[in-house]
Amino acid sequence: MLNILYQDDHLVAINKPHGLLVHRSSIAADAEEYALQLLRDQLGRLVYPAHRIDRKTGGVLLFALDKPTEVAMQQKFAANEVHKTYWTILRGHTPDSGEIDYGLRKENGTLQEAFTAYTTLARAELPVALGKHPTSRYSVVQANPTTGRMHQLRKHFAHIFHPIIGDRTHGCNKQNKLFTEMWDMNTMLLHARQLVFTHPVSNEQVSIEAPLQAEFVRVMKMMGWSELVV
Numbered sequence: 001m002l003n004i005l006y007q008d009d010h011l012v013a014i015n016k017p018h019g020l021l022v023h024r025s026s027i028a029a030d031a032e033e034y035a036l037q038l039l040r041d042q043l044g045r046l047v048y049p050a051h052r053i054d055r056k057t058g059g060v061l062l063f064a065l066d067k068p069t070e071v072a073m074q075q076k077f078a079a080n081e082v083h084k085t086y087w088t089i090l091r092g093h094t095p096d097s098g099e100i101d102y103g104l105r106k107e108n109g110t111l112q113e114a115f116t117a118y119t120t121l122a123r124a125e126l127p128v129a130l131g132k133h134p135t136s137r138y139s140v141v142q143a144n145p146t147t148g149r150m151h152q153l154r155k156h157f158a159h160i161f162h163p164i165i166g167d168r169t170h171g172c173n174k175q176n177k178l179f180t181e182m183w184d185m186n187t188m189l190l191h192a193r194q195l196v197f198t199h200p201v202s203n204e205q206v207s208i209e210a211p212l213q214a215e216f217v218r219v220m221k222m223m224g225w226s227e228l229v230v
Contacts, residue, residue, distance in 0.1 A: 002038055006208045010069040010201050015210040018058040018187045022049055051077045059192025059210040072200035083196040086143045089189040090162040091175050094120045094139040100156040104149045116156045118143040124223040165189045187215040
């Protein structure tokens with residue numbers, strides 16, 4: 001059963017597990033389960049994706065329960081009228097806060113503007129040697145992208161040399177191997193924490209927050225950040 005975070009007559013939001021596709025895709029032929037079908041079967045009615053998050057990303061995923069609401073919410077996302085908050089665990093010690101204003105190219109080569117602001121929530125240094133470094137350093141940050149480009153946070157944090165732990169495409173192979181071998185952890189540590197927006201039908205302010213999932217919590221505790229786990 002999917003964890004439903006919010007539901008009314010027009011919208012429903014789930015806490016999507018890491019590794020679950022939003023919907024059927026030709027680029028992931030290995031997948032047998034999809035959030036869209038699972039939620040449809042769980043509710044016994046059609047649902048429509050209001051936006052997308054990566055297969056490997058966990059957290060808030062919003063669906064519409066009718067086509068007009070789907071269109072209205074997709075327009076809100078496209079117009080950057082939805083405030084998005086993510087939590088992620090990165091390699092290295094990040095600054096207290098920062099802004100990443102770095103354009104990203106689409107598959108057809110078109111350059112799109114992309115902007116992410118972030119705040120460091122905590123840092124850790126583990127007594128684990130890696131390469132020439134006697135210890136391993138990590139940060140957990142809160143990220144707020146104001147644009148919604150494909151793999152934006154993954155590419156942006158890699159761009160500033162603080163890649164997301166568990167990101168196989170844009171991350172650090174040495175760190176990913178370390179987490180797999182030492183802690184049996186293969187999850188990409190990126191979590192869609194919160195969505196805030198004006199409801200397209202009622203015009204009320206809606207805030208939907210997803211608790212961290214098990215593997216993310218395990219790493220948070222391992223880093224000594226238990227006080228942040230809620």
